[in-house]
Amino acid sequence: MRALTWHGKHDVRVDTVDDPEIINPRDAIIKITSTAICGSDLHLYDGYIPTMEKGDILGHEFMGEVVEVGAKSTLQKGQRVVVPFTISCGGCFHCEKHQYSACENGLPAENQEIAQTLYGHPMAGLFGYSHMTGGYAGGQAEYVRVPFSDVGPIVIPDGVDDDKVLFLSDIxxxxxxxxxxxxxxxxxxxxxxxxxxxxxxxxxxxxxxxxxxxxxxxxxxxxxxxxxxxxxxxxxxxxxxxxxxxxxxxxxxxxxxxxxxxxxxxxxxxxxxxxxxxxxxxxxxxxxxxxxxxxxxxxxxxxxxxxxxxxxxxxxxxxxxxxxxxxxxxxxGQTHVQHYMPALLNAIMEGKIDTTFLISHRLPLEQAAEGYRMFHDKQNEVTKIVLKPGMDPALPA
CATH class of the missing domain: 3.40.50.720 (NAD(P)-binding Rossmann-like Domain)
Incomplete structure (x- = not known):
């Protein structure tokens, strides 16, 4: 598949990488339909966040269609979902208190020592955001593996445009x-x-x-x-x-x-x-x-x-x-995204909250590197870039 990968300060590239696979029975594979560049991604772009490695797939704001599920996933193939940027188990001490970004099990064991050393405790995993937050592949890609898919993603009703709900993932x-x-x-x-x-x-x-x-x-x-x-x-x-x-x-x-x-x-x-x-x-x-x-x-x-x-x-x-x-x-603190998603989705559906005003540009995934440069250098004109895998580059942004 094609994915945006990190290679160093101000060096991101769309590369061909291995497709994701089901690893855990609670996993799901999502075909990305929309993914956004976040202001937090610019901290990675500027080299401020430690423990990034060359080839890491970026992106933590994304949504798409379920194409494969593990045996214990509660999702179904064909559903449209928005995925929270926090990777949380749903059953630990903190998750039971709805403190999802403090999940005890979101980080693989081999990554917990990094966060323990820096911050005193490990936190939840994050998509596409360094190895101290789990080293998980992000969603600025054609496909992504979603751990704990029975806890995180929220199913979007048919007929609701991506632009209206994409930002439930984070911002x-x-x-x-x-x-x-x-x-x-x-x-x-x-x-x-x-x-x-x-x-x-x-x-x-x-x-x-x-x-x-x-x-x-x-x-x-x-x-x-x-x-x-x-x-x-x-x-x-x-x-x-x-x-x-x-x-x-x-x-x-x-x-x-x-x-x-x-x-x-x-x-x-x-x-x-x-x-x-x-x-x-x-x-x-x-x-x-x-x-x-x-x-x-x-x-x-x-x-x-x-x-x-x-x-x-x-x-x-x-x-x-x-x-x-x-x-x-x-x-x-990092956001307890799973806690807020249902109520905010209802607010969007009822017309109480508008999100689409923020989008200034839509680009194909293949132009993601240019999107990062634009967002970094032209923050007056660029408020939010949405990347669309498969989008025709000839279409207006």
Whole structure:
């Protein structure tokens, strides 16, 4: 089959690789109909996430048709399914608490030591996202093997277009959980750092959860315009000082809740960010954590901070004193996708949540490498790229 493979920093290629096979009775094989490039994939593209190996198949946002099932799979051939990016067993201590991204059995035994060393405990497996998360082949391919297929995938009703439901695989539940972790109360003012896909879904989710005001922070004009479509007020941090603007907009109190949707590759010529960049480039650090620092400093006393954004390693200059003195609460974590999928699918079917606004480009799988370059270099124009195996390259994107 054809699949997008990782070969190093800024080097991804569509190669011919072996077809996936059933390994475990709970497995299923999915023929991919749609798969997306995620902002988190750019961290792999930029070489920030360790334990990648040449030839690894990328992609963790995908859906398709069931073509083969193991003896213990609950899926049936011919069903259309969306697959969560987290690989979770469904029966361990954490899965029974619906903490699917903390699954005890999602990682193969040989991969658990890596995560144990880095983070203290192994977590759930992830599709197409390094060997510390299992080394699983991803879904930017023609076919993919889905472990624990009796737990993860959700069946999509006939007649529902892929574009409406594809993002159930990751970014929609992630944006929703980000807003949920902010403990939003009716009348709250919520600030969201980053108007990428997760940030925009967090904006939409915050309003649905009762926020009175949402303030979206970014520097890409088109992304800020998308946030305004949902009723958000906006701050362009290249034109205004974010902290000063937030204080002015909230009467000096600060937002009730702050959501960091940026993560380890924060942009901007800020003093702490420049130092982080130097440390990263000289292998003295891993993450550029400007956004979470700023969220903590700006949040009101007694407020809540939610961090759906991806961070990979150690950070310094963390404002621990402000965090403690202000009495803040921080919630974070990989998304418990399986927990949120059913309710969010119903919300999509009822017209309460729109996802299609986000898609800016559709490309055949064969042009996936170009899609990565576009998403990396043109983030004002490119908000989301959907890859379609078998798509005619002559069709308009």
């Amino acid at each position: 929609l539940p992630t944006g929703w959980m980000a807003a949920e972790n902010a403990d939003i109360e009716a009348g709250d003012t919520v600030a969201v750092w980053g108007c990428g896909p997760v940030g925009l879904f967090a904006v939409q989710s915050a309003f649905l959860m009762g926020a009175e005001r949402v303030i979206a922070i970014d520097h890409f004009p088109r992304r800020l315009e998308l946030a305004r479509r949902f009723g958000a007020e906006t701050i362009n941090y290249e034109e205004s000082k974010t902290y000063d603007a937030l204080m002015e907009m909230t009467g000096g109190i600060g937002p009730d809740a702050c959501i960091d949707s940026v993560g380890l590759e924060a942009h901007g010529l800020f003093a702490d960010n420049v130092i982080d960049q130097i440390k990263v480039s000289t292998f003295l650090g891993t993450d550029r954590a400007h956004s979470i620092r700023q969220a903590i400093i700006a949040c009101r006393k007694g407020g809540r901070v939610s961090m759906p954004a991806v961070y990979g390693g150690m950070v310094d200059k963390f404002p621990l004193g402000a965090f403690m003195q202000k009495g803040l609460t921080l919630k974070t």
